[in-house]
Amino acid sequence: MARAPAAAPKPANTQAAEVRALRHALVDATPSKVAAVLDIVDALPERGDADKLIEPLRPLLRSMQPDRPLSMQRLMFLPLDPVIVAPRGWQRGNASLPRSALTPLANSAVRAMGGQAEDIRAAIGPARLSDLPRLAGPATMLWEAVAGHFADPALASALAGDGIARDVSGLSADELAAMGHAIAPMLRLGLRLLDATDARLPAALLSSAAGVGTLSWEMALALLLERLDDRAGVLAAARQVASLPAHHRALDCAQTAVLDRLHTRVAELRTAPSSLAAAELERAVAIIGALGEAGPAGRQATIELSTEFAAIARARLSGALAEEVLKPIHRMNPTDSAGFVALEEVVRDIRRIDFAGRSLASGAAHDAALSAAAGAVAAQEDMPEVARARLIELMLGPDEAARRFPQLN
Secondary structure, three states: OOOOOOOOOOOHHHHHHHHHHHHHHHOOOOHHHHHHHHHHHHOOOOOOOHHHHHHHHHHHHHHHOOOOEOOHHHHHHHHHHHHEEOHHHOOOOOOOEEHHHHHHHHHHHHHHHOHHHHHHHHHHOOOEHHHHHHHHHHHHHHHHHHHHHHHOOOHHHHHHHOOOOHHHHOOOHHHHHHHHHHHHHHHHOHHHHOOOOOOOHHHHHHHHHHOOOHHHHHHHHHHHHHHOOOHHHHHHHHHHHOOOHHHHHHHHHHHHHHHHHHHHOHHHHOOOOHHHHHHHHHHHHHHHHHHHOOOHHHHHHHHHHHHHHHHHHHHHHHHHHHHHHHHHHHHOOOOOHHHHHHHHHHHHHHHHHHHHHHOOOOOHHHHHHHHHHHHHHHOOOOOOHHHHHHHHHHHHOHHHHHHHOHHHO
16 A cells, blocks of 8 residues: 655744744633643653744743753753843843854753763753752753853854854854853852752852853853852852952843843733742842942842832732632632632732732732621621631731631630
8 A cells, every 4th residue: 555645844934923922822822721731742752843833832931830851951950040031031141141142052061071961961861840859960960061161161062063053043153152151150069059059059059150251150140140049148258259340230230130030020920829929029029128228239129129129029919819819719619718728828829919018118009908808708608707807817817807707805
């Protein structure tokens, strides 16, 4: 029987159109559909346009935190995750790494490592992100080997010789090499970068990066400000390490880059789940507080960001109370104890949004929204009094719950 002729490959413009259509369809996809797409993307031998496909999903992925396969490339750049940005959000010379640069840099490193790369890949096996704690040995071996390759003065020649050039990432071999040199000191401290409690990390990393160049120092500082909770300590260490005028200029640039990335997250918070919105708002408050006191470079930007995030907090507070508390209550079975427990968790996240917003602006609008919601909860007479009192206690405190339900005292 004659074999059917192979289907002709689709024209590039047709493939691009299909990718755009799929991206559009995934914007409102459920987490289960997104997880299914991720499984397909992660299984691809060549990613091609896969990163473009899932780029709009990254805000949702942050809330889902899926346990994705721990490929060599993902593990290689894992310590740098906070400063990896979408290509469209990257500008030459700023303190970030465009996602389009990862594959050519990773391919070059793997080629240079030769058999060692295969040994590490075998040690990793079919691991996922959750397996990282048991893979400290192979991970450290990988980061040290990659850092050595990226620190090589001949990196640009190696990249050019590998055929990795502008047609792959939109970046030249020289630009890719400059990024590789800049991130080498960070990868040498890969395991420590994943430990947010290491008080000695800022001085160690900044001292190492300062010897590489301004871009490395600026990226290291931005990474520390993004990853560590003690941002005041990071800035103090930076001022101690800074020894050149270029370092002081880079200090301002790194802070600006961190604030710019905060600004790009504002739109995401409008639709993010309440738990993610609460965490992002808390993080924004901490960064704004630390950088707002760090000097004139960030002061005006933090004022503007405070206004933006305060407005987001007000909108998310009122929206979540209406959509995630009051609307479900109308549909709940009065005997659904598990449903009420889940509702309490939602209210706790809403109060986190409330506290974050109050630290940025007046809480008058918050008080009004919470009071109205508490009144609506109290009026749900088919709902157990104990459950209503508990929700009001979480919203407005025990005194308000006792005032509305004195019979429960």
